Amino acid sequence: MTTPLLAPLREAQFRALVTGRTLAYFGNAVAPFALAFAVVDLTGSAVDLGLVVGARSLANVLLVLFGGMLADRLPRSVILQGTETAAALTQATIAASVLGGFASVPLLAGLSLVNGAVSAISLPAAASLTSLTVPGPLLAPANALVRLLSNVGRIAGAGLAGVLVAFAGSGWALGGNALLFLAAELAYRRIRLPRSEQLPDRRRPFGELAEGWREFRARSWVWIVVLQFMVVNAVNAGALLVIGPLVADDTFGRTGWGLALAVQTAGALLGGIVAARRQPRRMLAIGVALVMVDALPMLALGETPYLLPLLFAMFASGVAIEQFAVAWDVSLQENIPPDKLARVYSYDMLGSFVAMPLGQLAAGPLAEHAGRSATLLGGAALIVGATVIALINPQIRGLVRQASPG
Numbered sequence: 001m002t003t004p005l006l007a008p009l010r011e012a013q014f015r016a017l018v019t020g021r022t023l024a025y026f027g028n029a030v031a032p033f034a035l036a037f038a039v040v041d042l043t044g045s046a047v048d049l050g051l052v053v054g055a056r057s058l059a060n061v062l063l064v065l066f067g068g069m070l071a072d073r074l075p076r077s078v079i080l081q082g083t084e085t086a087a088a089l090t091q092a093t094i095a096a097s098v099l100g101g102f103a104s105v106p107l108l109a110g111l112s113l114v115n116g117a118v119s120a121i122s123l124p125a126a127a128s129l130t131s132l133t134v135p136g137p138l139l140a141p142a143n144a145l146v147r148l149l150s151n152v153g154r155i156a157g158a159g160l161a162g163v164l165v166a167f168a169g170s171g172w173a174l175g176g177n178a179l180l181f182l183a184a185e186l187a188y189r190r191i192r193l194p195r196s197e198q199l200p201d202r203r204r205p206f207g208e209l210a211e212g213w214r215e216f217r218a219r220s221w222v223w224i225v226v227l228q229f230m231v232v233n234a235v236n237a238g239a240l241l242v243i244g245p246l247v248a249d250d251t252f253g254r255t256g257w258g259l260a261l262a263v264q265t266a267g268a269l270l271g272g273i274v275a276a277r278r279q280p281r282r283m284l285a286i287g288v289a290l291v292m293v294d295a296l297p298m299l300a301l302g303e304t305p306y307l308l309p310l311l312f313a314m315f316a317s318g319v320a321i322e323q324f325a326v327a328w329d330v331s332l333q334e335n336i337p338p339d340k341l342a343r344v345y346s347y348d349m350l351g352s353f354v355a356m357p358l359g360q361l362a363a364g365p366l367a368e369h370a371g372r373s374a375t376l377l378g379g380a381a382l383i384v385g386a387t388v389i390a391l392i393n394p395q396i397r398g399l400v401r402q403a404s405p406g
Contacts, residue, residue: 004277005276011134011135011138013132013133013134014130015190016133017130017187017191018145020185020188021146021149021150021184024122025154028154028157029153029155029156030160030164030177034164034165034173034174035170038103039052042103042108048105055110055112055113055116056112056113059115061120061350061353062117063117063120064120064349064353066346067120067342067346068212068342068346070125070342071124071125071342075193076126077189080125080188083121083125084184086118087119088179088181088185093111095174095178123346123349124345130146131333131334140283141276141277143326144326145276152269161173211343213347215336215340221393221395221399224389225390229351230352230354230355231383231386232291232294233359235383237355238360238366239376240261240297241360243367243376244257245257246367247305247372247376252305256310260310263318264314267316268322269318272326274322275323275325275326275327282397282398282400283331284331285396285399287326289387290321290324293321294317294321294383295384296317298376298377298379299377302373303373303377330401332348334401
């Protein structure tokens with residue numbers, strides 16, 4: 001059964017949400033690119049760049065659980081308005097410091113830390129708000145459309161960042177970045193949920209974290225998939241962010257590597273359209289099984305480091321992972337109580353954030369000790385093994401959609 005991809009746009013609240021999220025992803029694609037070149041222009045030090053970028057990741061890990069708790073306490077649209085305003089202010093301050101000539105590494109690291117905190121608080125609220133803006137039968141196309149437009153925002157943001165930095169400088173690029181976050185805040189202001197859908201106030205923050213943890217672990221299909229993706233994310237972070245560029249430098253070149261990453265995003269765009277139109281009853285089981293396709297880029301890099309096989313593998317990976325991502329969002333939104341959904345999302349995101357730096361740190365030493373090819377093939381085996389183990393779980397295989405498309 002199919003539902004038109006654009007059907008959720010008939011809902012005014014969803015239009016406001018997807019507009020805000022697309023603009024936010026647009027801004028988040030510009031931000032790291034412009035900030036990186038601001039640090040390079042300032043000191044030219046890779047250590048300084050790592051410090052500034054790492055500050056943002058650290059804040060994400062430390063505060064994402066707090067973000068989930070906050071999103072289950074307060075109106076989520078209000079949280080998103082506040083976080084986008086804070087993001088706009090921090091980027092405007094960074095831009096002013098660069099343009100005014102008073103930027104320093106401690107200042108940029110501190111503002112990056114604030115930006116990471118803001119992002120950690122906004123992510124669970126944004127992810128858990130979709131189910132409150134559309135009726136149940138539109139959940140799959142709504143999630144697919146959010147991800148589709150978010151990917152468009154990432155592509156457009158990366159392209160705009162390159163043009164702005166090249167022709168206007170990193171300071172003006174960061175200033176434009178602040179305007180994007182401000183536009184996202186204005187879009188979120190248009191979200192007006194009925195009073196019956198507002199979430200109750202609470203007064204026990206640590207008790208709420210414990211309550212969210214109980215909800216997270218109560219369903220084995222939730223925590224098993226998160227464990228699966230701790231492995232998948234760790235492998236991908238090491239293979240695609242550390243080893244992949246090294247292989248590209250020795251074989252098909254940096255331009256080819258950039259093309260491969262772009263082709264993966266193009267696959268994700270197509271995957272979002274397919275996921276919106278094809279909504280099988282056992283979406284989660286199919287999505288989890290398709291994660292095995294994500295091993296193909298590692299096989300291509302490790303066994304046949306030529307551009308054409310890699311482009312095919314990256315495109316297939318983009319399509320497959322998007323099928324999983326939409327199935328995962330729909331499954332959580334249909335089966336987790338709305339007043340606990342953001343906290344469950346926050347534990348899911350914490351697992352993802354923790355795994356990625358571990359994969360990046362381990363990839364280099366493993367590649368030097370065992371060789372790049374063996375490390376990449378081992379990573380592919382880990383992805384396949386983690387997926388097979390996840391599919392053993394009867395809840396993952398048996399979970400069916402609650403709201404069938406009309």
